[in-house]
Amino acid sequence: MTRQHTRSDVDTWQQEGAVLMRSLLTPTEVADVVTDFHHLYGEHLEAARMLRPVDLKSSENIGQFTREQFLHFDDMPFNASKAINLIGLHPALIAFAKDALGCEHVRLYQSHTWAKFTGEIDYDQLFHCDFKNHTLTVPADEFALQTVNFMIYFTEITDAHGAIHYVPHSESDPITGRDRAMFPSEAHQQALHRVERSGAGPAGSVFAYGIDVFHRGTNLTAPAGHRFTLTASYHAAANEMIGWSAWPYWFRKPWHHIIDNATPEQLACIGIPLPGDTFWTTRTIARNKERWPSWQSEPYVAALRGQADPGV
Ligand SMILES: O=C(O)CCC(=O)C(=O)O
Ligand SMILES: [Fe+2]
Incomplete structure (x- = not known):
């Protein structure tokens, strides 16, 4: 397992609901994905250079969710190279998710790119927990049934570049109690605002959080600034409560970037059985190879070969 995190990172995630791991990715890994971000969002980058920052609200004002905040947002797989398509399946993320959830097998259930540009819209949001569109129930008490939601930074994210703000459980529990609301009351919003932390960090950093921690997006104020992030969200393989959309729903998108280049373990994270699984027979391997000619079937x-072939 490719562990790039410490036990203390996992402890912080489990106890506080979120942890920032600075510079987890190498500069080369970041650069390759940035090239893809420019391919996907470069034209907006040019256009946004002409915009002026949206006026800062007073710090007492509570932000809001708007559709325009999600203008440059796309679900995996992406129309660029294998770099951006595999980064959400980075072995270090899989390793963290396994340790945090305390399980052997995990599934990637959501991954999207998100580009934000100074002046395009006010990105300031109110505090919330993300569980509304990840489950039809509520966040689990048990770690194994929770989710690990990674936000990976591909630009340096300072507070002027819309760093995510959050409140660790030990700070929010005295305000709201442990039954955290999807959207806390206005009084709680103000109180949380006073103790919020910034997730600011250099490119290559990873903010790992869950669907049960108060957080919010913040506005971009750096002149001609932009912010490129990619999310990757995991749940334990056996946990059917969590979802976003089923991967095959996006069958028209360029899956070959992932299928042709991912390791068996990475493919298992999107629901493709591991080698040795009873699903694989001579026939299913041949048919899958026909569907994805460059898939590495070896x-x-x-x-x-090491077992009786149920397909023969
Ligand atoms: O982009 C961010 O910094 C956070 C956004 C967020 O929390 C959300 O849209 O649910
Ligand atoms: Fe959120």
Whole structure:
């Protein structure tokens, strides 16, 4: 397992609901994905250079969610190279998710790119917990049934570049209690605002949080500033309560970037059985190869050789 986190990162995530891991990705990994971000959002970057910052609200004002905040937002897979398509499946993220949830197998259930530009809209949001569109129930008490939601930074994110703000559980519990609301009351919003922390960090940093921690997006005020992030959200393989959309729903999108280049473990995270799974027979391997001609089927074939082939 490719661990790039410490035990203390996992402890912080479990106890406080969020942890910032600075510079988890290498500069080369970041640069390759930034090239893809420019490919996807470059034209908006040019246009946004002409915009002036949206006026800052007074710090007493509570932000809001608007559709325009999500203008430059896309679900995996992405129309660029394998770099941006594989980064949400980075082995270090998978390793953290396994340790945090305390399980052997995890699934990636959501991944999207999000580009924000100074002056395009006020990105300031109110405090919320994300569980409304990740589950039809509520956040679990048990770690194994929770989610690990990564936000990966591909630009340096200072407070002037719309860093996510959040409130660790030990600070929010005395204000709201442990039954955290999806959208806290106005009085709680003001109180949370007074103790909020910034998730600011350099490119390559990863903010890991969950659907049960108060946080909010903040506005971009740096002149001609922009912010590129990619999210990757995981749940334990056996946890069917959590979802976003089923991957095959996006069958028209460029899955070959992932299928042709991911390791069996990365593919398992999107629901493709591991080599040796009873799903794989001579026939299913051949049919899958026909569907994805550049899929690396060797490990699946090799695992089959070591056992009786139920497809024969
Ligand atoms: O982009 C961010 O910094 C946070 C956004 C957010 O929390 C949300 O849209 O639910
Ligand atoms: Fe959120």
